[in-house]
Amino acid sequence: MTDVKPVLRLEDIVKTFPGVRALDGVSFSVLPGEVHALMGENGAGKSTLMKVLGGIYQPDGGAIFMGDQQVVMAGPLEAKAKGVMFIHQELSLAAELSVAENIYLGELPRKSFGRVDWAKLTEQTDAILKKLNVSFDAKTRVGDLSIANQQMVEIARALTVDAKAVIFDEPTASLTDAEKVVLFDVIADLKRDGVGIIYISHRMEEIFKITDRISVLRDGQYQGTVNTADSTEESITQMMIGRKLDLSRNASHHELGDVALEVRGLSCGKLYQDVNFEVRRGEVVGFYGLVGAGRTEIAETLFGLREPSEGQILLDGQEVRIHSPADAISRGISLVPEDRKGQGLVLGMNCRDNMTLPQVDDLKAGPFVAEGAEVAIFDQYRDRLDIRTPGWRAQAGNLSGGNQQKIVIGKWLSMHPNLLIVDEPTRGIDVGSKSEIHKLLRELAAQGYAVMVISSEMPEVLHVSDRIIAMYSGRVMRTFNSEEVTEDSLIKAISGLSDDKAA
Amino acid sequence: MKSGAVSKALANGAIWGFIILQLIFFSVAGEYLSLSDKAFMDWENMLLLLKQSAPIGIIAMGMTLVMVNGNIDLSVGATFAIAAIVMLDSMTWPIFAGLGDGVIPIAWLLALTAGTVLGALNGLIVWKTGVDAFIVTLGSMLGYRGIVFMFNGENPTSHLNWTLVDFAEAEFLGLATASWFLLLVTFAIWFLMTKTVHGRNAYAIGDNREAAVNAGIRVGPHMMINFAIIGFLAALSAVVFYSESGSVNPNDGQLYELWVITAVVLGGTKITGGAGNVIGTFGGVIAIQLLRKGLGHIGADTSTVNLVIGLILIAVLFLDRQLNVKGKEELKV
Known part of the structure; x- marks a missing residue:
C-alpha cells in the first residue's frame, strides 16, 4: 500500500482560538479507496479539523496536500471545486426547496437573464438519484422526505462533482439499521471508485465494520493512526481517553422496593x-x-x-x-x-x-x-x-x-x-x-x-x-x-x- | 394523492376561497344593508378595487421577496413618503424649469432612485452588521420618517402637473394605469422568484441560511439586492399614486408596512422565511381591499374595518396551523 499516493494529506495542521489550541500539529493521510475513521471525544478537535478542510477556518500552521499539490481551501466553494465533499451531521438542507435545488444549491445551472435551467437541473439530478437507487425524484420537496432520505440528498450532493475525498460526519446518528445498510452500500461504491473517505463516528461497531484505518485525536493532538484489523475497542478507547473504560454488564444487585x-x-x-x-x-x-x-x-x-x-x-x-x-x-x-x-x-x-x-x-x-x-x-x-x-x-x-x-x-x-x-x-x-x-x-x-x-x-x-x-x-x-x-x-x-x- | 396534499392545496387555495366567500357575503348582505342601489359585484366596482389595491399591492410584492428571504422591511411606509416628496418637489426645482413636461421622467427617476438607495441602505446595514432586519428597519422606519418631517415640517408638499394626472388617470384596455403597474410588478417579481437563480437562492437563504452559506451562496449581496428591490417598489408605488393626487402629507404611508405584511401573511408566506409566493400575496392584497370596500359598502366605519381585519388575520393563521397539524397523535405543546 506504500506506493499508493494519498488523495488527501494533512501535515502539521495548527489552529488556535483565543485561549485554546484547538488543533496542535495534526497530520494524517487518506488513501484512494480507503475508509479512514477519525475518532476522538467531543472537543478533541474533529469538527475544527473538518472546518479547516472545508475552507470554513483557515489553519494557523501546516499544509493540506491533494495528490502532490499543496492546496489552500479559501472557502466552501473552493473545497468543493477541489473535490472535497462533506456529508454533514446536522443535515444542511432547505426543507421547502426541491431535492434538485438542494443538490445543486449555490450552483444552479443558468440560462440567459439569470434564469434557472430547470430542464437541465432535473435531468442531472435524476441521473444522480438513479445511481443511488432511491425512491424519490428530483422534484420532491425535501421537507417531505424521511431523515434517511434527506441524508441521501446530502450524499447525492457529493456525487455532483468528481469527488476525490468525501467526509461523513456522524452519518448514522439518526438512521435505522435498514437505512444504515443502504448508506454502507453507497460508501462501498465510493470506495470502489477510488474515492478517499473520512468517516467520523462514535459508534465502535460501525468503525470496525467498515473502516480500514483509524486516526485518533485527543485534546487537539494527533494520537496516531492504526489499522482497524489490528485494533480492538479497548485499544481505541484507550487512545481516545488515555485510560480504560468500564462497559461490562450490570452485575450489581440490591433489594428492590415496591x-x-x-x-x-x-x-x-x-x-x-x-x-x-x-x-x-x-x-x-x-x-x-x-x-x-x-x-x-x-x-x-x-x-x-x-x-x-x-x-x-x-x-x-x-x-x-x-x-x-x-x-x-x-x-x-x-x-x-x-x-x-x-x-x-x-x-x-x-x-x-x-x-x-x-x-x-x-x-x-x-x-x-x-x-x-x-x-x-x-x-x-x-x-x-x-x-x-x-x-x-x-x-x-x-x-x-x-x-x-x-x-x-x-x-x-x-x-x-x-x-x-x-x-x-x-x-x-x-x-x-x-x-x-x-x-x-x-x-x-x-x-x-x-x-x-x-x-x-x-x-x-x-x-x-x-x-x-x-x-x-x-x-x-x-x-x-x-x-x-x-x-x-x-x-x-x-x-x-x-x-x-x-x- | 399524497398525504398532506389536501391540506397543502387548501392552504394554497384558501386565500381565493376566502375572496369568493367575501364576494358572496357582501353581495347578499349589500342587498339588505347597503344605502346605494348599486350591486357590490359590479364590473366597474371590481376594476376600481384593483386600482385601489395598487399602492399596497406593489409594495407587497417586494415584501414577499424580502420575507421569503428571511428578512422583513418595516421602513416601506416612510420610504413611500420620501419618494413622493422627491417626485413632487423636484418638479418645481429651478434647474428643471425649462424642460416643461420633460421634467416628469426626471422626477420619476429621482424618486425611484431615492427609494432604491434607501432600500439598499437597509440591506447594507443588515448585511454588514448582522443585526436582525426587524431592528434595522424599525430604526430606519423612524429615521426615514424623521427626514420626511425635516423637509417640510407638518406641511403637505404639493405640485399638480396635469400631464401627469392625465397619465395616471388614463385607462388602457379597460385597466387604470395603477392597475397595470400592479400587474406588471406582480409578474416581474413572480418571474424573479421562480425563474431566476437569484430568486431560488433567496428561498434557500430564508429556508436554511447555514445550508446556503455552506453551499457557497453569498448571502449578504442577495439580501441587499432584495432590500433595494423593495425600496424601489415602495418608491414606484408612491410615484404611481402621487402622480394622480399631487399632494403628500408628512404622515402619508404610515402603517403601510403593517397592511403590506398582513397581505403577505394572508397570502401564505411564512414569516420565518423560505416559503411563499407572489400569487398568494396578490390574493392577500385583493382580500384586504375587498374587505375594506365591502364593509364600507354595508355601512361599517373604518375602525370596524380594522378590527375585523385584525380578527381575520389571526383566524386565518390559526386555521392554517390546524390544517397542518397531522392528527390527534401529535405532540401537545
Missing part, C-alpha cells in the same frame, strides 16, 4: 399498542429498540405530552390520568429528554436557573424569587452529581455535553421524583462522561429511585439495566433479566424476529 409505576394495556394510536410493564423502586429498566419503535412516545405519554388512546397508568398502585407535563411533575414523574439542547435546557440561561426552573414557583420569598434558596439547591446537586462548572453563573450552553446532562438530571432530582425517565442519557456525550452518567444512573437506583432508561446503544442498555424491555414497531417483544440477556437474543427481539428461547 412498584412505583405500572402500565397496563397502554396504546397510543399507531405509535404503540398494548404495552405492559412495571418499574420498581431501586431498579433501572432499560428500553431498547430501533428509532420509531415507540419508546420515546411511551415516555412522552407518561410525562403528559401525549394522550393515550387506551390503557391505564398506575402510580404506587393508584390509577392516574396525566394531562400535561405540569400534571406529571406534580405526581413526581420526571423526564430527561432525548434532545438535551432543544428540550432539556434553556441554553442561554445560567446553570442555577436551569436547575431550579421547574420549582422556581415554590421557591418564592413573597413575590420575589428566592435566589439564596436557588443557589443552595444548585450547590447541593453540583456536589452530589459532580457537575464541573466555573460557578452557577456559567451559561448552560457553554458546558460540555456531560455536564449539561448532569444539570438536567440534577434539575429533576432536586424535585425528589418518584419516577425518573431518561431518554438517550448519553447521546452526543463523550466517552469519558458517558461512564460517569452510567455510574450515576446505577447509584440513583441503589438509592431507591425508580429509573426508566431509553437507549439505542446496546452496550449502554446492557451496562445500566436490571431488566431490559425490547420493543419493535410499537410493541413490547420481550422482557429480559440482566442475567439471561444475550446480545443475539436482544437483536432478534428488536428486529421483530422470533427467538426459539422466547419466554
